[in-house]
Amino acid sequence: MASGMRIEVDRKSVINAVNNAPGVEDALNSATQLIVSQANLLGLGYETPIWHDHVTGETKGGTAPEYAGDVRRVKKAPIGIVHPANYAAMKDNYLHNTLLKAKG
Numbered sequence: 001m002a003s004g005m006r007i008e009v010d011r012k013s014v015i016n017a018v019n020n021a022p023g024v025e026d027a028l029n030s031a032t033q034l035i036v037s038q039a040n041l042l043g044l045g046y047e048t049p050i051w052h053d054h055v056t057g058e059t060k061g062g063t064a065p066e067y068a069g070d071v072r073r074v075k076k077a078p079i080g081i082v083h084p085a086n087y088a089a090m091k092d093n094y095l096h097n098t099l100l101k102a103k104g
Contacts, residue, residue, distance in 0.1 A: 028079075028080045029070075031080060032081070036068060036082050038103075039093075039098050040065070043098055044064065046091075046092045046095075046096065047061075047062055047064055047088065048062060049061050049062075063086060064088055065086065065092040065098070066084075066086045067083070067084055067098070067099070068083060069083065082099060082102070083099075
């Protein structure tokens with residue numbers, strides 16, 4: 001065993017290699033879609049209240065939450081993003097912390 005041996009690792013190069021490794025983006029996409037599915041399942045029981053808009057004369061509300069997600073490359077790294085796709089999902093997430101629960 002050699003004494004005084006020192007190994008230095010370039011942290012940025014390692015992170016860049018991991019971010020660009022084959023299959024990383026596909027694995028992240030699968031994980032993102034799993035969270036989207038979980039959020040949509042958790043939101044099944046919620047529906048926005050129905051109300052009448054006196055200005056337009058329309059009846060609004062009564063919709064179920066819909067969550068969406070995708071993988072984007074930001075600064076050379078893939079990032080999975082899951083978000084509310086409609087108002088019902090925004091309100092459901094606000095009231096029940098759905099995205100946090102779906103993430104696990």
